[in-house]
């Protein structure tokens with residue numbers, strides 16, 4: 001009978017445009033916590049190769065000595081190959097080890113991934129908790145695995161996709177992520193640029209999914225277009241737990257779309273009496289229209305330690321925003337930046353180049369727009385056709401995908417040409433965007449000598465990180 005499961009966070013490249021960081025493997029810890037509760041006699045270990053500086057040989061040795069019945073991994077599209085490599089190593093050690101992967105990329109590419117990677121036994125599609133527990137129980141009881149919902153696997157030379165797994169109704173019923181399983185690494189998790197090298201960085205989920213329908217995004221599709229949030233009390237309790245039990249100081253809320261109206265007041269009410277502000281800062285991602293419509297709520301959350309917000313600004317062009325189905329006005333971005341700056345919240349914008357109609361001129365306009373917008377940090381990305389998105393389907397149909405190496409699907413490699421620009425030209429334009437922003441002497445001086453300590457740190461850190469040199473190498 002299977003008595004042990006090993007979760008592996010494989011060695012992977014970090015996203016150099018955000019400087020140097022080491023994130024905890026939250027997705028795996030969320031799953032591990034659920035399994036721990038539901039199958040208490042199963043021994044669980046998490047091997048975090050990033051934190052423990054383990055290479056591929058070390059993974060092999062670890063699997064040999066721990067001898068798990070199941071090896072599991074998770075990855076974004078750009079990490080798909082390294083996840084498959086984990087499964088491959090597990091099979092090299094013992095072909096009877098059951099290998100399981102999940103997450104957004106594998107959910108959308110289940111059929112193809114099972115064909116491409118024979119070393120993967122099972123793909124868990126969509127929400128992972130209930131499905132992996134059911135899978136483990138079925139494997140243990142040798143019962144009909146075809147009845148487990150949310151699974152894809154090979155069977156009789158074909159591939160079976162079982163019924164989708166229904167979503168958990170109330171996220172408050174989930175246990176806290178199993179950070180105790182990586183306790184020896186806890187002090188190592190950090191995000192230098194955002195919080196400093198010695199500040200403990202932990203991640204928690206506030207909600208899953210999104211009510212919007214952006215054409216370049218996998219997030220809403222992965223969670224069936226449904227948005228579920230934890231209660232304000234639960235989020236605050238979890239923050240307190242991460243702080244008191246594990247010393248978390250910089251907390252990243254995974255929410256992609258915050259929704260101030262529905263949640264900010266409740267969260268403020270919960271967080272304020274706990275007086276975290278001196279000990280904790282926290283971050284999330286928000287839409288520009290959400291910020292623009294809720295200045296009073298933005299101020300309230302600032303009061304509880306929310307000192308950095310990443311905004312999906314995407315474009316200067318109404319037409320492109322419409323094509324992206326982003327459903328925001330260009331002017332929302334200006335309003336949002338003003339509100340955040342008035343509240344001393346660090347402003348980060350995400351911008352996208354390389355959509356089909358983009359030209360040298362339109363990208364130049366985007367560059368100028370981003371400089372006018374004047375967020376403290378701007379991250380430019382190349383439109384990436386992530387499997388599962390509407391953009392991917394369209395690009396595939398029309399033969400626009402010029403690079404099929406998933407390792408490059410990190411938004412920094414240009415994957416597609418536009419109508420007038422080759423893929424390489426899009427890559428060059430991306431470099432020019434960063435050069436315009438980071439290469440500006442006046443911006444750098446203002447940043448390095450800013451009165452705002454956070455801004456000084458970001459600019460100091462980025463100055464030493466050779467982002468421009470790394471980007472140039474991609475051309």
Ligand code: B12
Pocket residue numbers: 012013014015023024025026027028030031072073074075076077078079100101102103104105124126127128129132203205217218219252253254255256386387409410411
């Ligand atoms: C925090 C975060 C980061 C952190 C680091 C996270 C980490 N630990 O590595 C940082 C900032 C470093 C980061 C970087 C990047 N990220 Co990021 N990130 C996120 C974010 C906000 C939260 C991830 C998370 O912890 N979620 C909570 C967990 C519980 O959810 P989950 O992983 O989906 O897991 C559930 C299921 O999917 C499933 N499951 C997942 N894995 C497995 C495995 C098994 C075995 C099983 C059974 C089930 C299962 O079960 C889980 C519980 O139900 C997500 C968006 C989001 N809200 O999820 C984006 C997201 C994952 N990132 C994304 C991207 C594109 C990137 C970057 C490429 C660029 C960028 N713009 O940020 C880089 C890549 C870095 C790299 N080289 O690895 C995309 C991925 C799209 C895709 N299809 O690949 C996402 C979805 C954002 C988006 N809206 O598009 N990211």
Ligand code: SF4
Pocket residue numbers: 209210211212213214217218219220256257287312326
């Ligand atoms: S980009 Fe943001 S707002 Fe749009 S669907 Fe994705 S998570 Fe929602």
